Amino acid sequence: MLRKPRKNFRRSGDPVAAPAPTPVAAPAPTPASAPTPAPASQPEPEPVPGPSGLQSSKNIVAAARKPVSDYAACSGNVTDIYEFQKLLVNGSFGTIYMAKHGWMKVAIKSGPRPASHSYLVVPDHPEPLYREVAMMVKLCRSPVCPYVIQMYEWFDGGDTLSMVMEYPHPCMSLKEFIDIENGLTANITRLILRQLVNAVLHCISRGVFHNDINLRNILVNIDLIPKIKLMDFSSARLVDKDGYDSRTYDGDFHFQPPEAMRDGKYYPVPTNVWFLGIILATMLTGHLPFRLVKDIFIRPLRRLGSITGNGYDETLILVQFKASSLRISVDPDSDDKITQTISRVHT
Structure with missing residues (x-):
């Protein structure tokens, strides 16, 4: 089987x-011996259905049946x-x-x-x-x-x-999705951002800092209601409140937080919020808010979200980029709860 x-x-x-680890040569095989029966008080666990509905392979163990x-x-x-x-x-x-x-x-x-x-x-x-x-x-x-x-x-x-x-299929990267739509509507932006915030919260709760959240590392399931998947944890680090040396940053340079360039150090939670802000701005406008590193420092504030082309006249979202931090706020008259959700990431 x-x-x-x-x-x-x-x-x-x-x-x-x-x-x-230093690779070592595999030991020579030894003659098989009769297996020792497992104690009656510790029976082998039964297979548990996996995410696909198939049985789990967790309980397929070596002949010695060591856990x-x-x-x-x-x-x-x-x-x-x-x-x-x-x-x-x-x-x-x-x-x-x-x-x-x-x-x-x-x-x-x-x-x-x-x-x-x-x-x-x-x-x-x-x-x-x-x-x-x-x-x-x-x-x-x-x-x-x-x-x-x-x-x-x-x-x-x-x-x-x-x-x-x-x-996940059918799907495409968030970059491809934004390029096809030439910027997303406010409703789709809210939906994707909320899902992404939940993904970030999950990572932090497990002690994992992704370290490279960008448009290519987010998959979007092409369906009536888009659903995202955060992927590629090859640059991930364990969460460290003391921060990381900027020389170890190996993510997309368009998404690099300003403190990494200014202070030589960056931190997991503020960097996650910076990632979210860059992605939010790109979803609404169809392009990255900062083309060059210097733009982060000479253009500290941008007002986004006048979605007249999509039937929205009000300024929906204010994204404030600063050299030291990023804040995201939503129209207080909106019934959307995204403000509180993003606050949980930033604190």
Whole structure:
């Protein structure tokens, strides 16, 4: 029987930064011995339905039947389990393929083993773990967020790593969606921003700072009511209230917060609010508010949202960009509760 994507994760402690593990040769196989019966007081758990309705593979364990961490890689070869069908992305990190397992479609991200700074020491795992995998495990523990992409399982191929991810379809990036519409209506903007705020809140609550929220890392499901998925946690960091050295910022430079350029340091929550503001402005106008770094400092205030072309005469949203911070406020006469939602992100 083929293995199937898993969903349910057990909680464990937070990971800490660590160097990459040193590859070691696999031990020679030993003769099989009769398995020891499991104690009657600790029966093997039954499979639990995963996100696709398929059974979880969590309880498929080694012959010794030792309990495994939810960080553990799946055994076997990913190409033997999944049928690779279509190349979606081919970049410096590796590839993303659309693949199938039975009737279920997934996205499989594969690439060479990352550099040493991309690893963390995690509890219940015998060696340092790839940072993106560790972050995805933290985010995918129950309860999950419907606006954050899900990882079902991952495979360690020695020289390569593969992550089996949720495959939303039909969908496109938020950048493509905005370009097609030449800017979004106020109602669609509210809807997408609310979903994105919920995704950010979920990440922060799990101790994960995305670090690269931009228009290409947000998928939009093309439906009557758009639904987003925040994806690509390859630049993610553990939340650190003491901030991060600006030299470690590897996100889109159009979205880099001003304090990173001015102070040499940036912080997770204010940076998230900055990301949200840039995306909000772009959704309403159809273009980025700042083309050059200097624009962030010489154009500190922009008034947006006179949506006359879409049937709105009132100024709906005021976005105030400043060199040190960003504030977002909504028309107080509006019955929309987005102001309070964004306040939760900023505080």
